[in-house]
Amino acid sequence: MAREPVAVTEVFKALGDPIRWSIVQQIAQEDEFACSLLEDMLPVSKPTISYHTKILSQAGLIEVHKRGRNYFYSLRRDVMREVMGELWDLAPDEEKGAVRARPAPRAERAPAAADEADANVRLLTW
Amino acid sequence: MAREPVAVTEVFKALGDPIRWSIVQQIAQEDEFACSLLEDMLPVSKPTISYHTKILSQAGLIEVHKRGRNYFYSLRRDVMREVMGELWDLAPDEEKGAVRARPAPRAERAPAAADEADANVRLLTW
DNA sequence: CGGCTAGATTCATAGTTGCCGAATACTGGA
DNA sequence: TCCAGTATTCGGCAACTATGAATCTAGCCG
Numbered sequence: 001m002a003r004e005p006v007a008v009t010e011v012f013k014a015l016g017d018p019i020r021w022s023i024v025q026q027i028a029q030e031d032e033f034a035c036s037l038l039e040d041m042l043p044v045s046k047p048t049i050s051y052h053t054k055i056l057s058q059a060g061l062i063e064v065h066k067r068g069r070n071y072f073y074s075l076r077r078d079v080m081r082e083v084m085g086e087l088w089d090l091a092p093d094e095e096k097g098a099v100r101a102r103p104a105p106r107a108e109r110a111p112a113a114a115d116e117a118d119a120n121v122r123l124l125t126w
Numbered sequence: 127m128a129r130e131p132v133a134v135t136e137v138f139k140a141l142g143d144p145i146r147w148s149i150v151q152q153i154a155q156e157d158e159f160a161c162s163l164l165e166d167m168l169p170v171s172k173p174t175i176s177y178h179t180k181i182l183s184q185a186g187l188i189e190v191h192k193r194g195r196n197y198f199y200s201l202r203r204d205v206m207r208e209v210m211g212e213l214w215d216l217a218p219d220e221e222k223g224a225v226r227a228r229p230a231p232r233a234e235r236a237p238a239a240a241d242e243a244d245a246n247v248r249l250l251t252w
Numbered sequence: 253c254g255g256c257t258a259g260a261t262t263c264a265t266a267g268t269t270g271c272c273g274a275a276t277a278c279t280g281g282a
Numbered sequence: 283t284c285c286a287g288t289a290t291t292c293g294g295c296a297a298c299t300a301t302g303a304a305t306c307t308a309g310c311c312g
Contacts, residue, residue, distance in 0.1 A: 017270085018271090027256085044270085044271070045271070047273080047274095048271055051269095051271080052270090066278095066279095068279065069278070070278045070279095
């Protein structure tokens, strides 16, 4: 269920819904979060919760465990960090001189002169 | 342009589309990115590009400048960092102990020369 | 002025999303 | 074994999203 290469956009899409964001926030606070609790705190029906958790799972953001007849979710913090890495690449901290190394999960490019429009335009990654 | 409080989920939603992610990635590499370049590198029509840039703009992710008859876009790095902050709250680095200090909890030091539209975009957590 | 060009806007239309009620599957216990 | 509890899957509907064709607007240049 944790197939590695999940498109970044898929993760963002998963996070881009208020209910799913809310779910993720809740789950993030525990090591294991019971499905039944979500039911109590969200304003939607059970099938809808299931629908959203499935999307989160497919995006690789959460992991699903079944124990007895209960389901538990846990946050894939590594995936979260990877996403942060992607964002970091686009907007590193106050750019003092050079691009500072961060938990750099990724190849970077020349910061350099980056001046006018026209530079190397590459079509990409998806 | 960047209306006051933009919901995090709106930002994620904006980033959760391959075309928009691609746009953001390109823009991130320059201080100013010409609209016309997008047209060359994206496999969609002009109106569609316009549509997507509008969404990015409404999400507060990019800023739009018009100079002559050309449009230029630039990335709101401060907003990007805000978003990273939100993610960081959910998945701090290897949890050594407790919640460790993030780069900038909420208010970051201004980059000296205040631009126009500082508009401290506060990200609501819904 | 009048044509020209870079983009935005409007519009209609496929396709996708979010939602719920009902049906289904699985589990633990009596 | 059958029942009650827990959650997923199915079917269908309303709302939203993404898209290109046609149209409009603003700035450049002759």
